[in-house]
Amino acid sequence: MADWDDLRVFLAVARGESLSRAGKVLKLDAATVGRRVARLEAAMGARLFTRSPQGYGLTDEGGRLVSHAQAIESEMARAHDALTGAGEGITGQVRIGAPDGAANYLLPQVVAEIVAENPALEVHIVALPRVFSLSRREADMVIAVSRPEQGRVIAHKIADYRLHLTAAQSYLDKAPPLTTLDDLPAHRIIGYIPDMIFDRELDYLSDLGIDQPPVASNSVSVQLNLIRHGAGVGVVHDFALPAVDGVRRILTDQVSLTRAFHLVRHADDRNTPRIERFAAALVSGFRRELARLEALAERA
The missing domain is CATH 1.10.10.10 (Winged helix-like DNA-binding domain superfamily/Winged helix DNA-binding domain)
Incomplete structure (x- = not known):
């Protein structure tokens, strides 16, 4: 035995x-x-x-x-x-899987707040541009951009988030005019490597009729840094923009995308108090931080 x-x-x-x-x-x-x-x-x-x-x-x-x-x-x-007992704070270890946009620009602030209030808690953030397997326990919970359609999981929508076309001011100062979508073909586009898009919700550029961006990465943070250094124009999460200087939203009246984050957990954890309490703190903090960062991007 x-x-x-x-x-x-x-x-x-x-x-x-x-x-x-x-x-x-x-x-x-x-x-x-x-x-x-x-x-x-x-x-x-x-x-x-x-x-x-x-x-x-x-x-x-x-x-x-x-x-x-x-x-x-x-x-x-x-x-x-x-x-x-539940009165001593959240303890133990929790592992979160997340796409690198959320992992880089949202989760650090949220997790920092949670661990400050729960000093005996260990949190691992696994930031990879791929789908995680909860059945193999690669993570205790996953932040996903699509609701799972199968498997023994429970999923709750966290919040919608917005994306816009962006460019560095240094790029716009030297590039051809960009006042309408008809001007896009004259510009270098930055986006995901097409065959490495792991979720259909991330195929932003196909909505604009662009299938093969000439400059591409499988990482959101790399794409944003390419844009920041003047490599071209690309779709960026509004919540990521406050983290960089010199990049602004463009053509906002013509291109505005909305996607959603979902928290996905294994069904067996439904009645685990530690996971339940962590998930509640995570969702609450995530929503607050997302709203704060998007408001900053709106004002910029």
Whole structure:
């Protein structure tokens, strides 16, 4: 019969896909993690991982065990919350996955406020331009720009956000006139690398009939820095503009995009007080900070 400690090691390897990455999370050396995995496999009478130069991948048996191990993990977290009580602040570790726009320009301020009020809390922000897997517990919660259409998750809309065409004043001073959308073909456009757009909601330029921007990145912050240095014109989140100088919105009466952020969590965490309280603080702070930054961009 497997014990919880071995299942905890199993989940870390399943999420990290390597002994060394799991060891860093667990604060164990890779050899110890490997022995614990072997002990669990012996106890279960099944091979849980396939080993390859690329790392550790789940076998069919390992994949079936993941959901059961996650359910035990959630129960352990709820038990911890019940024993420690709700009046001592939020404790433990929470990992948030987010696209890099939100992760760079919104989450740091919000998380700083939350951890200041909850000193025993650990927060990891995973800023990657891709879709996260909650089923593999790559994160405890995800900020997404599309509501998930499948999976055992719960999703709540956080807020709408706005985007506009922008350019650096230094670029506009030297470039051809840009007073209408008909002038755009004369300008260098900055945007996402088309084959690296991981969510259809991020395909902003197709609305403008632009399929292949000549200067592109998969990162929002890189795009904004390209614009800041005068490389061209691009669509930017209003909430990101206060973070840079010399970039302003253009053609606002002709181009104004609206998208939404959603908070997505695993269904098993619905009744976990620690996660519930963190999610409530996150959503409240996120909405306040988004409104503040968009108001600054509006006034600029």
